[in-house]
Amino acid sequence: FSYPEPALQKELKTTAEAIVAPGKGILAVDETNEGIGKLLAAVGLQNTENNRRRYRQLLFTTDNLSEHVSATILFDETVYQKTDDGTPFIELLKKKNIIPGIKVDLDAVPLFLSLDEVTTQGLDNLATRCAEYKKQGCRFAKWRCPLKIGEHTPSVQAINNTAQVLARYASICQSQGLVPIVEPDVLLDGDHDIVRNQKVSEQALAAVYKALNDHHVFLEGTLLKPNMEIATATVTALLRTVPAAVPGIAFLSGGLSEEEASIYLNAINRVSLKRPWALTFSYGRALQASVWKTWAGKDVNTKAAQLELLKRTKANGLASLGKYEG
Numbered sequence: 001f002s003y004p005e006p007a008l009q010k011e012l013k014t015t016a017e018a019i020v021a022p023g024k025g026i027l028a029v030d031e032t033n034e035g036i037g038k039l040l041a042a043v044g045l046q047n048t049e050n051n052r053r054r055y056r057q058l059l060f061t062t063d064n065l066s067e068h069v070s071a072t073i074l075f076d077e078t079v080y081q082k083t084d085d086g087t088p089f090i091e092l093l094k095k096k097n098i099i100p101g102i103k104v105d106l107d108a109v110p111l112f113l114s115l116d117e118v119t120t121q122g123l124d125n126l127a128t129r130c131a132e133y134k135k136q137g138c139r140f141a142k143w144r145c146p147l148k149i150g151e152h153t154p155s156v157q158a159i160n161n162t163a164q165v166l167a168r169y170a171s172i173c174q175s176q177g178l179v180p181i182v183e184p185d186v187l188l189d190g191d192h193d194i195v196r197n198q199k200v201s202e203q204a205l206a207a208v209y210k211a212l213n214d215h216h217v218f219l220e221g222t223l224l225k226p227n228m229e230i231a232t233a234t235v236t237a238l239l240r241t242v243p244a245a246v247p248g249i250a251f252l253s254g255g256l257s258e259e260e261a262s263i264y265l266n267a268i269n270r271v272s273l274k275r276p277w278a279l280t281f282s283y284g285r286a287l288q289a290s291v292w293k294t295w296a297g298k299d300v301n302t303k304a305a306q307l308e309l310l311k312r313t314k315a316n317g318l319a320s321l322g323k324y325e326g
């Protein structure tokens, strides 16, 4: 038997399709405590559990957030946090028809004797952690593996390792009823050209889908979260490597500005190439930069900051349909 049982297939497929429903995408707020600490420091706040909660409460209590946001990626701590009035964040999100998900990788560590490359840890006990998150109400997970382009990288060692780690992660998630978002992130950093980026993306994705197949991962119940570049190159690389059985591809913003990320996604949805999957957003920084700036750590700015969030989610919702005018 090399497929999940029919009821599990149905559950995974339904969740994956709901996350990439037309005109909607993912709000990624899975910064680690260290990561969000830098953002809090920039607005003069200490990195305390309560300040991290206050900021995320601002995001989740935004009225009409679900108009263009189908799902949100949480960090472990956030799963257990509540609003000021004691409502668990997960309950609030569910009421708003936003699907909660969870970052389950435990970040990158050096890959010994590689060309200064990394692997991502967190597979030990992953099934137990997934079962707990499922119990708490999460319905999907995400795991990011960065690949760096250099003169001789990514190496075969790094590409194969990334593919194996992502496939093992995806298989464990599905065993616990969570849709895995598979994130091989070919970093934009470096002075390589678009042809090189496209080729490396194709090599990485081809290895990832071979490994997913080897691990019997049910593709209809997965999503891909890749890097994006110039539209034609991005869609060409995806067409050559990502099976049409995958319901959707939700891009990471990878350091692009908010406006660039919307323009890129819009262009991707307008290229005259086949597009058998939904192509949408799963942005962290490109949905939150203006929110942070406007909030500036002050409650009086909450409403204005929420309007900034809605502005970005609307822009990207339209871009996911190729209808963003800028």
Ligand code: 13P
Binding pocket: 028, 029, 030, 073, 142, 144, 183, 252, 253, 254, 255, 282, 283, 284, 285, 286
């Ligand atoms: P950015 O959109 O900020 O690159 O975040 C990507 C990510 O993986 C967050 O889940």
